[in-house]
Amino acid sequence: MQSGFASEIDRRFMAAAIRYSRWHLGLTGTNPSVATLIVRDDGAGPRIVGRGVTALGGRPHAEREALEEAGEAARGAVAYVTLEPCAHHGRTPPCATALITAGITRVVGAASDPDPRVSGKGYAMLRQAGIEVVEGVLADQAADLMSGYLTRSTKMRPEVILKLAISADGMIGIKGQGQIWITGEVARRQVHLMRAEADAILVGINTALADDPLLTCRLPGLEVRSPTRIVLDRHMRLPPSSALVRSARQVPLLVTAAQDAHDERRALLTEAGVRFLAVESLDAHIALPELLEDIGARGFMTLLVEGGAITARQFLAEGLVDRLCLFIGSTEIGGQGIAAPIDPGQMSSGFSKLREERFGEDHYIEYVRSG
Incomplete structure (x- = not known):
């Protein structure tokens, strides 16, 4: 289910995120190699202010890497994620919470996560926080690169x-x-x-x-x-x-x-x-x-x-x-x-x-x- 509409710009930035996710294939332990782009438009056109890929060994996740690079520029921006943000707590809060706390106003997602701790729950957390969510953008292309996971x-x-x-x-x-x-x-x-x-x-x-x-x-x-x-x-x-x-x-x-x-x-x-x-x-x-x-x-x-x-x-x-x-x-x-x-x-x-x-x-x- 989608809430929101995927534009041509959304597909362009998601394609870039999918290409970036390939950077750490085979190097992320038991986690998939996921990418996140933080994009904002201050009137002169959209620009990437933060990017992240799942770190070597699997931690931190891509969302946290991208948010750290974006800093305050993440507030009011759009996040492009190649896999649904995690929703379960470990020793650190879930990535969905990190996106909410950073002030992201819109999330565009690609592939769905079959992990029962995540499936649908990450997007639900974002929507409950008032964030617009668009699911399934270039989902097949993203899933192809993380097919091992x-x-x-x-x-x-x-x-x-x-x-x-x-x-x-x-x-x-x-x-x-x-x-x-x-x-x-x-x-x-x-x-x-x-x-x-x-x-x-x-x-x-x-x-x-x-x-x-x-x-x-x-x-x-x-x-x-x-x-x-x-x-x-x-x-x-x-x-x-x-x-x-x-x-x-x-x-x-x-x-x-x-x-x-x-x-x-x-x-x-x-x-x-x-x-x-x-x-x-x-x-x-x-x-x-x-x-x-x-x-x-x-x-x-x-x-x-x-x-x-x-x-x-x-x-x-x-x-x-x-x-x-x-x-x-x-x-x-x-x-x-x-x-x-x-x-x-x-x-x-x-x-x-x-x-x-x-x-x-x-x-x-x-x-x-x-x-």
């Missing part, structure tokens, strides 16, 4: 993003050759940006053994935003000499391990800084739904699955993929290739196309689970 809030697990690089003839690799480059440098840099915005990245043990990857973000200036690495390794086959283990003290590494995994190998990996996720097995496979629940309980909101073919097929078969990101190269691999588990020509009816892009010579298509 929304997924964890409703499904009690992280959003699963499956990334695949596919050759022009539908292959994702060559048998027995480990990692090969299917896409160009521009597309590969885009993948590193995806890593910087994710909470965790996951591969299967076969990929870890064949490719010996680092799974870090290596874009200049964004190296510190590398996600936690997770390896599906039921029998603890990951060698201490691997690049993943050797970097475990610099970038967190979690290895899934069955209860009967080798104790000596566990001790070696623990000494190297590796941490473990206990898993259950079903028909010799790791129980993925239970694993995702455990990952979500650790506060992870987005999980980027990068390979390999067996792991991708398992996530797809169990209906656990929420977002599918396909980078399609221009070259063919041929008969020795490993077939992609899914491609645009055989897309499941459970997915709908969200966007298409070009990255250099490569084609990018992104799908989201329907409904």
Whole structure:
């Protein structure tokens, strides 16, 4: 329900707030990366007097950051918030109260918060204080950027993003050759940006053994935003000499391990800084739904699955993929290739196309689970 009317100016400032919310994706702990803009018009046109994004680690919230920057200029101004302001008390008053106290006269909101402590209550507090509220402005765009938080809030697990690089003839690799480059440098840099915005990245043990990857973000200036690495390794086959283990003290590494995994190998990996996720097995496979629940309980909101073919097929078969990101190269691999588990020509009816892009010579298509 809305009270008030959204103008073209409202949509313009909300679009700016949504872009700003991306600034701390993957860095806000268990809280979503939300943005707030404080805008006032003293007769010469609207101008931003305060802006805030959820702080590193999740506190303070965006509203408080923006109000602090605006100071007295917030009185009589408009607040643009990408997520409904919180309404529950912790050690500090809720953000809805902070907006009221600061003298904000109008609040324009985007996405709704499914948290029962917040849902509808933040807007209700603002209206009771006489503040005009407009809800749902560019809500889909805002929700798309905080889909990890929304997924964890409703499904009690992280959003699963499956990334695949596919050759022009539908292959994702060559048998027995480990990692090969299917896409160009521009597309590969885009993948590193995806890593910087994710909470965790996951591969299967076969990929870890064949490719010996680092799974870090290596874009200049964004190296510190590398996600936690997770390896599906039921029998603890990951060698201490691997690049993943050797970097475990610099970038967190979690290895899934069955209860009967080798104790000596566990001790070696623990000494190297590796941490473990206990898993259950079903028909010799790791129980993925239970694993995702455990990952979500650790506060992870987005999980980027990068390979390999067996792991991708398992996530797809169990209906656990929420977002599918396909980078399609221009070259063919041929008969020795490993077939992609899914491609645009055989897309499941459970997915709908969200966007298409070009990255250099490569084609990018992104799908989201329907409904």
